Amino acid sequence: MRLPTILMAAALALASCGTATVPEPDMRGVAVDRNAVAKSLFGVAATGSNLPAAPYGGYSRGCVAGAQQLAETGPTWQAMRLSRNRNWAHPETIDMVQRLSRKMASHPxxxxxxxxxxxxxxxxxxxxxxxxxxxxxxxxxxxxPATLGLSRQQREDLSAVSMRRAAGAYTNARWGSFQHELVKAAAQDPRTARIFIFPGAKVRMCAEETGNRDWLRKVRPWAGHHYHFHVRLTCPDGAEGCVNQDPPPPGDGCADAQAWVDNILNPRPAPPADPDARPAQPRGELRVADLPQACQAVLVR
Incomplete structure (x- = not known):
């Protein structure tokens, strides 16, 4: 799946042109089965595409051209579960992760x-x-907290540690200043759109933050996410083929997180089932045709 020489030269020219808007890939000569299950094709690609870096589509229905690979080991980070080959991302995401790691390396x-x-x-x-x-x-x-110097096998075997108790209503004894400052630093990056973490963590951070609270708006309670948190970036400037998520509601979101916790501790009864309701249709697999057209060129270039 390597670029022919002439196409590679064109792609490199586009990458170095310095324009704010990255054009969609040239679709000439692209032949992809549009009815194929998308994960069966994207899941076997071993390297990034030889195209200018650009995200296409949305976070749950898209692809990325010109992805970079996060180095397996850096001075302040280690990529985990290397066998999955999922340490690839848009260059802005790579930069955000590296900056975050440098900041947290100063924590005791x-x-x-x-x-x-x-x-x-x-x-x-x-x-x-x-x-x-x-x-x-x-x-x-x-x-x-990270102890760097793990081997490849250790990165496969090491278990992440949960920070929650009571099904996510509270943090446990392992939660401390490192976790608070880690999430805060990620949220304060201007490129960050959202952070997903278990509701008890959000409630605790709301209670303990004494400085500027603006960053708390980006931190959203979500089921699971007690071994790790999920950072989501906004579309980079000029990425016309990229689809942003709607911004979070105004305010710090602390009341919403508390309501989530309250429902964990005292669940609201489920409404009675409608006997006339049609059963929900099972969600089908995404096909190549369901993704932006540019993703077909990303697959083969």
Whole structure:
């Protein structure tokens, strides 16, 4: 799936032209089965495409051209679960992760961060584990402090540590200043659109934050996400083929997180089932045709 010489030269010329808007890939000569299950094609790509870096589509229905691979080991980070080959992302995401790691390396509890799943080499639907992470703008960051120097096998075997108790209504004794400052630093990056983490963590951060609270708006409670948190970036400037998520509601979101916790502790009874309701249709697999057209060129170039 390498570019022919003439196409590679054209792609490199586009990458170096310095324009704010990255054009969609040239579709001439592209032949992809549009009815194929998308994850079966994106999931086997071993390297990124030889195209200018660009996210296409949305976080759960898209792909990424010109993805970069996060180095497996850096001075302040280690990529985990290397066998999955999911340490690829848009360059802005790579930069955000590296900046975050450098900031957290100064914390007394850690000398960096562990980085979980980002995206596949060309983004797109994954063979397992995530509905999002498709456009190269999502990254999972482990909540436990990092001890760098792990071997490849250790990165496969090491278990992430849960930070929750009572089904996510509260943090446990492992939560401390490192976790608070880690999430805060990620949220304060201007490129961050949202952070997903278990509701008890959001409630605790709301209670303990004494400085500027603007960053709390980006932190949204979500089921699970107690071993890691999920960072989602906004579309980069000029990325016309990229689709942003709607911004979070105004305010710090602390009341919403508390309501989520209250419902964990005292669940509201489910409404009675409508006997006349039609059963929900099972969600089908995304096909290549369901993704932006540019993703077909991302697959083959």
């Amino acid at each position: 509890a850690s000398n960096g961060i562990y980085v979980g799943d980002m995206s596949q080499p060309r983004g797109g639907p994954m063979t397992s584990g995530h509905a999002s992470h498709q456009s190269g703008l999502d990254a999972d960051i482990w909540l436990m």
